[in-house]
Ligand code: IPE
Ligand code: IPE
């Protein structure tokens with residue numbers, strides 16, 4: 695059949711729904727950057743009469759699946775919203791457990807990242823990340839800094855508005871730019887995502903139709919794909935479906951389609 699390249703063997707079963715989706719994908723038009731709002735861990739757990747933390751644990755397995763699926767498909771940048779600035783409003787016990795899970799994830803996943811030549815980069819307000827986790831993040835960032843097969847951006851203690859305000863502060867404090875020298879391209883170099891192309895595709899799980907302070911500047915023209923399924927149930931199939939749907943969209947960026955000219 696030829697199409698099932700090596701990189702998809704043992705990942706996509708022949709004859710499966712996933713294989714059908716894979717066949718529909720045009721690999722020359724993949725999104726370069728996918729951003730995901732991983733939502734619904736708590737509801738996933740509640741539905742099963744489990745404590746919320748069990749949902750977060752199951753969610754971290756889904757992270758593994760999403761990273762692997764994106765790497766196999768050849769996605770260059772994957773940004774995962776893992777902890778927002780506003781998530782500090784949750785009970786201290788849940789917050790503590792979330793950071794603990796993240797710490798465990800980093801302790802265990804470093805080998806996998808190295809094996810697959812994936813670079814990890816954190817975006818967000820680092821100063822506010824608990825020191826133990828921050829140390830671990832910096833260790834893994836350092837270990838993977840020269841890899842370029844894919845970049846995983848972990849949004850931690852992240853807020854889109856904070857990011858924009860911080861960019862303004864940096865411009866005022868560190869640059870000698872005159873107002874007329876500041877344009878959109880210059881401004882974006884002062885964001886956490888400096889040098890990284892804007893997301894083409896924004897995925898959100900658990901059916902919520904909002905952006906929750908995520909990448910406000912960068913998603914200006916992202917295509918949005920939302921599934922009602924909770925994050926712990928997110929699989930390669932969802933990702934493939936999102937790609938198929940994305941490729942059916944017509945991105946106009948404010949212009950009118952070529953065919954109407
Ligand atoms: C997403 O799941 C994980 C984080 C925000 C850290 P939630 O914890 O928000 O789950 P729901 O939305 O309450 O179900
Ligand atoms: C967004 O989910 C933040 C993350 C996924 C880390 P939330 O569950 O915090 O968002 P809201 O409160 O439903 O908007």
Ligand code: MG
Nearest residue numbers: 733734735736
């Ligand atoms: Mg939520």
